[in-house]
């Protein structure tokens with residue numbers, strides 16, 4: 001039997017990887033829509049169009065990701081609320097009415113990153129259920145904070161994080177068979193729209209080339225510890241979660257290997273064999289309107305860990321080598 005899967009936001013960084021992962025499997029018929037085919041903020045039109053298609057699976061890869069813009073600009077904040085909170089709720093309702101599986105994505109920025117490590121005891125913000133089963137993430141001096149499990153208390157520090165948390169709640173409220181998948185620091189081929197945001201590694205590769213040419217050092221924040229997520233790996237895991245008929249709920253899907261931005265930059269240049277001077281700086285060296293969690297390492301109590309991000313990064317760099 002062929003499953004009809006609708007991927008919305010299909011030209012985004014994650015959307016493209018989803019189209020590839022489902023498209024190469026004959027068990028699926030993929031419909032890939034982006035802004036040219038549907039405006040998900042226009043609920044009546046979206047409902048009509050999706051209902052006419054009647055997919056078995058609806059995957060929402062649309063997003064408002066301008067974390068800082070929506071923190072300081074109310075018009076941008078309204079856009080974030082529409083796309084990150086209202087739209088997932090409406091799509092969850094549509095999916096439920098069609099008895100379709102609904103997949104939505106969220107972020108580590110729903111956490112405040114301030115849950116201190118309390119060895120052997122329940123720390124503030126901890127759900128108290130599965131944390132003791134979570135894998136140990138490294139020496140204590142490197143990880144002063146516990147990683148977050150799916151049930152841990154969310155407490156967003158930014159408007160963006162709040163809109164994503166409210167979107168999760170809307171899906172939980174209106175969804176029937178649904179998966180809310182949290183990820184962090186996505187990387188992969190950039191979205192196809194002109195001026196689309198490129199991932200950290202693509203930006204840092206160019207910055208490194210320039211630094212080498214000019215004989216200068218690259219600075220990178222030695223903080224905001226979290227896990228990178230390779231879009232193709234996330235897409236394959238999304239498909240596996242659906243195929244396993246996993247229970248509805250929140251899932252954490254990230255690549256293994258928590259790191260700071262500084263550590264990730266050093267790893268990038270090592271893999272590329274580039275001799276670049278990288279200087280660690282504290283987050284305060286790059287003041288931004290939206291506050292970020294100091295440490296938001298996501299951990300899964302429901303699924304096996306994905307491969308290390310360094311292995312995924314090597315693969316990505318080989319594929320994108322000019």
Ligand SMILES: NC(=O)c1ccc[n+]([C@@H]2O[C@H](COP(=O)([O-])OP(=O)(O)OC[C@H]3O[C@@H](n4cnc5c(N)ncnc54)[C@H](OP(=O)(O)O)[C@@H]3O)[C@@H](O)[C@H]2O)c1
Nearest residue numbers: 009011012013014035039040062063105107185186191193
């Ligand atoms: N990127 C990250 O580091 C990161 C981190 C944590 C979580 N996430 C989550 O991961 C998911 C995927 O993010 P992403 O980075 O792949 O996003 P993305 O690259 O920005 O792609 C989003 C796609 O959705 C389209 N879109 C936006 N508004 C739309 C609308 N009203 N109707 C139809 N299509 C619309 C966009 O078109 P335009 O380009 O024309 O706007 C774009 O093609 C999101 O839920 C995001 O919050 C991402």
